[in-house]
Amino acid sequence: MTLRPFVVGLTGGIGSGKSAAADLFRDFGAAIVDTDLIAHQLTAPHGAAMPAIEAAFGAGVVADNGALNRPAMRALAFEDPDARKRLEAILHPMIRDESERQCRAATAPYVILAVPLLIESGTYRERVARLCVVDCPEDVQVARVMSRSGLDEHQVRAIMAAQATRAARLAAADDVVDNAGSLEALRVQVARLHADYLAQAARAQGL
Incomplete structure (x- = not known):
């Protein structure tokens, strides 16, 4: 078996630096399964989710190249609050299935399952042995997102308000990475966790 x-x-949270942390874990040898990437693949030109999305919402949400017209x-979601829930009902089971497939197919010593809304999505917590939260002060999040996206502070804080609170994430965490500082400071923390996860993975596998 x-x-x-x-x-x-x-x-x-948005702007916390999840992607930077995931990249470092990958550099150290972990397998990365990214649910954001899976979602984009499912809604790419002629992606696996597109027939169901077109059937649910009509051709108006399909771009000329067959991708989701974001x-x-x-x-549509702004006009119809239930539209987002209907879209999630199509995408989330497909994302769960594909992320599970990728986790099982991984050959690295351990897998990092990157899920932006892991705290908000109860089923993911049951699928992981440890929960690592990348954390930084909210003002740092806002500044980072404004810098990279062109959104104003009100828009960024509205996105943050729709996510789990910082306190809720920290309360759920087994491990916390403080990403308020430099990339090198982040690397040091990830290196320490990588060594710990290698040891835990070996014990879990009976090695």
């Missing part, structure tokens, strides 16, 4: 790999959930979908 093939044992399921040791899986660490990685999450954090501006049209956002406009």
Whole structure:
């Protein structure tokens, strides 16, 4: 029987630096399963989710190249609050299935399962052995997102308000990465956690 790999959930609020942390874990040898990337693949030109999305919302949310027309979908969701829930009902089971497939197929010593809304999505917590939260002060989050996205502070804080609170993430965490500082400071913390996860994965596998 093939044992399921040791899986660490990685999450954090917008602008916290989840992607930077995931990249460092990858550099150290972990397998990365990114649910954001899976979602984009499912809604890419002629992606696996597109037939169900077109059936549910019509051709108006499909771009000329067969991908999800994101501006049209956002406009629809703004007009119809239930549209987002219907879209999630299509995408979330497909994302769960594909992320589980990728976790099981991984050959690295352990897997980082990167889920932006892991705290908000109860089923993911059951699938991970550890939960690692990338954390930084809210003002740092706001500044980072404004810098990279062109959104204003009000828009960024509105996105943050729709996510789990910083306190809720920290309360749920098994491990916390402080990403208020430099990339090198982040690297030092990830290196320490990598060594710990290697040891835990070996114990879990009976090695």
